[in-house]
Amino acid sequence: MKKVRMSLKGIACALLAGMAFASCNKKDTPAPPQPKNAGIQLVHASPKTGELSIDVNGKKIQDKVQFLNQSKAYMAVDVQNDAALKFTLDGSKVVVDNKYKLADKGTYSLFLYDTLLNNKIRAVLLNDNLSDPGKGKTSLRFLHLSPNTPNVDIDVFKGSDSIRLVSNTPFIGEKPDVAVLSTFKPIASGDYRVKVKVKDGTVKTILDIPSVKLMEGKIVTLYLSGLAKGTGALGVGLQQWQHK
Structure with a gap:
């Protein structure tokens, strides 16, 4: 009986040691980084400028955006780095190509305005307090x-x-x-x-x-x-x- 009790005690110790080791390993494993996103709306208010294509961070997200376009929901933009927004006219003329620093969970509106000058229009990014x-x-x-x-x-x-x-x-x-x-x-x-x-x-x-x-x-x-x-x-x- 004594030998059995010793074996059970040894097993218990081994289990406790294993749990402690697993716990330490779990603490040492860094949590995956949480995505950081901001919300942004895009407003085409540049008169005499035709339909625009919109690229965000190198990816086309919208095409044929018209002057005085209707309101869209805020779209999520990754803000790990500065957000790169590019607007193209007639498939080739880049009229806006800017980078913006956006805060995590921030909400913004980018208004495109003024008439074309040297194939460029102006843009202003405003913070939206909702x-x-x-x-x-x-x-x-x-x-x-x-x-x-x-x-x-x-x-x-x-x-x-x-x-x-x-x-x-x-x-x-x-x-x-x-x-x-x-x-x-x-x-x-x-x-x-x-x-x-x-x-x-x-x-x-x-x-x-x-x-x-x-x-x-x-x-x-x-x-x-x-x-x-x-x-x-x-x-x-x-x-x-x-x-x-």
Whole structure:
């Protein structure tokens, strides 16, 4: 019996030693790296620029993106390294080829704007804060993306109330202030009449939109599009891009 007890004791010790060894090995094995991704939306707001193909990190992800394209969901982009975004016109003319540093789990919108110059257009990457604007509120920001339209004032009307939404705001130009342009501000949700005005000797209303609906809890960019004296879709317009 003594020999049996000794054998059982030896077996127990061996099992404990094996478990300890396995535990040590498990601790020494590094966990696989977690993927790092950001979300990005792409907005074609460059007048007189045709359909674009989009490559992200060397892979084509979208084709035939039109001027004033409809909103798409945020697409996931790997951010282990800087994100390389390339936009091609007519299959060969590269109109934008930039790299952007994106934060893990960040959300962004890349607006393509201005008219073609030497086969190039401009792009601005904005940070999208998708936090809930609060009960009865919409988060709103404005971009002036009409290159030959003067500075604008925008007044919004709700019932008998009116608000000056933006004042004397210029085209964002060659070197836009990304921090300022990225900022959303809360506004009461609801239906608004919107007037866009310029000063050309006298104050002139260039757009009078009877109803713009801002829905509760939504995150929205309003942007001025098109060209002064343009016609149809190329004329000056006010677009609503909903991020959430």
